[in-house]
Amino acid sequence: MEWNTEAKELLEELLKPIPIFARPMARKGIEKKIIAVAEGETITKDDVVKGYIFASPGAMQDRAVKLLKSKKIDLTPYEALLEETK
Known part of the structure; x- marks a missing residue:
């Protein structure tokens, strides 16, 4: 599966507030959810x-929404x- 540039940039922005030592694990979990909901060949x-x-x-969720x-x-x-x- 490919990621478009806008999707990659948004994911990076969403990961920034997560402490650096926890970021790889958070990335893995979030990417897994993103791939599960992706409807096309390219992640948007x-x-x-x-x-x-x-x-x-x-x-x-409140923090995520904010x-x-x-x-x-x-x-x-x-x-x-x-x-x-x-």
């Missing part, structure tokens, strides 16, 4: 957002997914 920004939401359920909003990502299309993963 939309796939990254969905995978990140799935990788951040429950108490972690970070996504700070990146100017409109979460309206993901409202049902956010409710599902609470």
Whole structure:
């Protein structure tokens, strides 16, 4: 599976707040979720957002939502997914 440039950049931005020593493990878990939700041959920004939401359920979701909003990502299309993963 290939990653488009926008998807790679977004994933890197989402990983920055994670402490450097925990980042490789977090990357692995988030990438696994992203690949699981990817619908095409190329991973897109939309796939990254969905995978990140799935990788951040429950108490972690508030922080994930705040970070996504700070990146100017409109979460309206993901409202049902956010409710599902609470």
